Amino acid sequence: MTATVSAAPPAGAAAPRARPRPPRRGTLRTWVARGGLTKIAFALPLVFVFGYFAWWPIIDGVAMSMQRTNLVDPPEFVGWSNFSYVLSDPLLPKAIGNTLLFAVLALLIGFPAPLLLATFMAELRGTRRLYSVLAYLPVIIPPVVAVLLWKFFYSPEPTGLFNTVLGWFGAGPFGWLNSAGTVLPAIVVEATWAYFGSTTIIYLAALTAVRRELYEAAEIDGAGILRRTWHVTLPQIRGVVLVMALLQIINTMQVFTEPFVFTGGGPNNASTTILLMIYDYAFIEGDYGAATALSVLLALFLGVVSAVYFAATRRLS
Amino acid sequence: MRTATKRSSALAVLLALTLGVAACGDDGQDDPTRPAADEEVDLDADVTITVGDLPPAAEPEEREFFEGQVEAFMAANPNITVEATEELWDPQTFQAKIAAGDLPDVLAVPFTEAGSLAERGQIAELSQAMDLAGLTADLDPDLVGLVSSEDGGVYAIPTAAQALGLIYNRDLFVQAGLDPDDPPRTWDDVRAAARQITEATGATGFATMTTEGQGGWMLAAGIYSFGGTVENEDGTEATFADEPAAQYLDLLRAMRWEDQTMGSNFLYNAAGLVEDFSAGRVGMFVGFSGLYRPAVIRNEMPAENFGMGPMPVGGDADPTALTGGVIQVVNPDATPEERVAAVKWIDFFYLGQFTDEAVAVAAAQAGAAAGQAVTVPERPAVSQEAYDQYFEWIEPHLNVPVANFETYIQAFGEQTLQPEPAVKAQEVYSELDVVVQQVLTEEGADVDAVLDEAATAVDRLLGR
Secondary structure (H helix, E strand, O other): OOHHHHHOOOOOOOOOOOOOOOOOOOOHHHHHHOOHHHHHHHHHHHHHHHHHHHHHHHHHHHHHOOEEOOOOOOOEEOOOHHHHHHHOOOHHHHHHHHHHHHHHHHHHHHOHHHHHHHHHHHHOOOOHHHHHHHHHHHHHOOHHHHHHHHHHHOOOOOOOHHHHHHHHOOOOOOOHHHOOOOHHHHHHHHHHHHHHHHHHHHHHHHHHOOOHHHHHHHHHOOOOHHHHHHHHHHHHOHHHHHHHHHHHHHHHHOOOHHHHHHOOOOOOOOOOOHHHHHHHHHHHOOOHHHHHHHHHHHHHHHHHHHHHHHHHHOOOO | OHHHHHHHHHHHHHHHHHHHHHHHHHHOOOOOOOOOOOOOOOOOOOEEEEEOOOOOOOOHHHHHHHHHHHHHHHHHOOOEEEEEOOOOOOHHHHHHHHHHOOOOOEEEEEHHHHHHHHHOOOOOOOHHHHHHHOOOOOEOHHHHHHOEOOOOOEOOEEEEEEEOEEEEEHHHHHHOOOOOOOOOOEHHHHHHHHHHHHHHHOOEEEOOOOOOOHHHHHHHHHHHHOOOOOEOOOOOOEOOOOHHHHHHHHHHHHHHHHOOOOOOOOOOOHHHHHHHHHOOOEEEEEEOHHHHHHHHHHOOOOHHHEEEEEOOEOOOOOOEEEEEEEEEEEOOOOOHHHHHHHHHHHHHHOOHHHOOHHHHHHHHHHHHHOOOOOOOOOOOOEOHHHHHHHHHHHHHHOOOOHHHHHHHHHHHHOOEEEOOOOOOHHHHHHHHHHHHHHHHHOOOOOHHHHHHHHHHHHHHHHHO
């Protein structure tokens, strides 16, 4: 390497720091003169939009979890009774179990798929763009339409798409959505198909940031594609992988559209998730107190999960 | 991305809720459903009401008829201005609309919701408005009783009623060697016919709805047909965990697992079931006569294949059919004057056809021109005489093969017409979905245990 190159500061390194100015007592006039009002003017619309549409509803939602309301009369404060009502719901353990099972299945089936696909696609040269488009196609189908499409695939009749194909090999017909044992895996497969495209694109973008020299060095050392992936690719994108894993856990714990449109939570509550319970409280029973109480509990739980996850993976990332 | 959509939808719900609280906080009164007793009502004051259920632009003839009726109503009541909107009943948006104060003053709602909406104080009490408006229609007092409270409050005006019955595919009946003019009258007959249909045609002999509360609705109908009940009279306890429900579920179990005549789809809502029925894949199911419309108009089932008979009778029970229908409810925020105007509109538009030949004929003509079903026989919301008279007026415009409903209509006189559970009907139905699903998807399901479990869940709901 030449002296010129080695003298250049590496990308991202801090520029030489200017000598700190002596602290000056801030007066209103100097604050205004430095553009303080402009800053406020820029920030205000944003603060207002976030405050009104995001933060205030959250605070109000928490308040509603301790109220009983018909949305017409003034709400009545009921303390913790909404929480005790939802926590004593005999369906809650089943919904929690289903939600966790969904999250685990999604992690097993849905998490490695886009990672493998992105790694494979990154190896391609000329056709990567084509494969990116193909992988992303399911994402542009509206979720409800995708579910209705897959409902046909999962038809329990021997003439259903999957049952027909399996029938060629002498298997089935299976009930798919009509059986308590297969309904959740069936929904996870659809959800994976529907969402893996966007995750794949994110991984692909992360992979382009991996420096080619590392691969070249590994290749010179005699590493094959598997060892290159294991020792170069994964360590280089582990930050992205860990964040994606956390996002996926948070998403799958809030799964709603698929079980709602596929089965409505059936058969026999085998696909009832926590969000479906919240929906039922709110829109079937008109019990907004119970619905927000369960929502608050879910939000707290996810907050704790996220904190624990970050603490546990801090070293890795 | 998933995160974004999930979060934003959760936020949207939260937002709807919170805006609701804000709205309540601003306009809350002590009891918004009832006007103060001593309040003076000025019947000549200028009022404006919004009314829902305006047909969409995709149905131009019906929309034109509706708008014409609005003009005619305003001409007859110069102090009332009517603004029509396309708002429809939708349980998912109703709460948000009520919270935001966006509910039309008049909206059509299923009978099933009446009890819960009244109990929550989300619809207006109408007895004073009905007295002042002077209803011209001769309403069936039994139906009015179903939307009334113990202290005489009336919370809705029933404008269409229905009794559940056995809907069957006449073509499949013929193929199976059954008489399409003599549908099964008992559940034993239904079981035998289902076997015959499946053997002869390969189609599902008998199917039932199982999701979205409709499974519970049909289970309730089955329980009543075996002489059982769903709730006690006060609506404080579940009463279905007993013999009649067990008998009905045992019948379903036998048809599903022994006879194999119930097909392979056990996650049907009404729309899905009607779709398969219209395509000739299902022989029989329990439903209401209005399902003729989605079957024949939307799914293009040949009208002559649609047949309907009375609700089957179980065991030694008396013939009993579960009834329901459509009620018109009024916004709880409406002023006394607006309530009177709303009742006048309901009387004019929904019930006028039962008192005025010109209105009946015009409505029938508009419906026929729009390709709608004119008209599906149902249990009358008005007196039998008024209903018969109405049918006579519109006879030249009928496009529904009314003869295919003959046994269903004849049975009205012989059946006990069973109202829906008085308290939280929709919520109870939702709990009962699971019972039907379990019996149809788990071969060894213990019917008594399943019923006990559901009864515990319903007790909890009713005790809330």
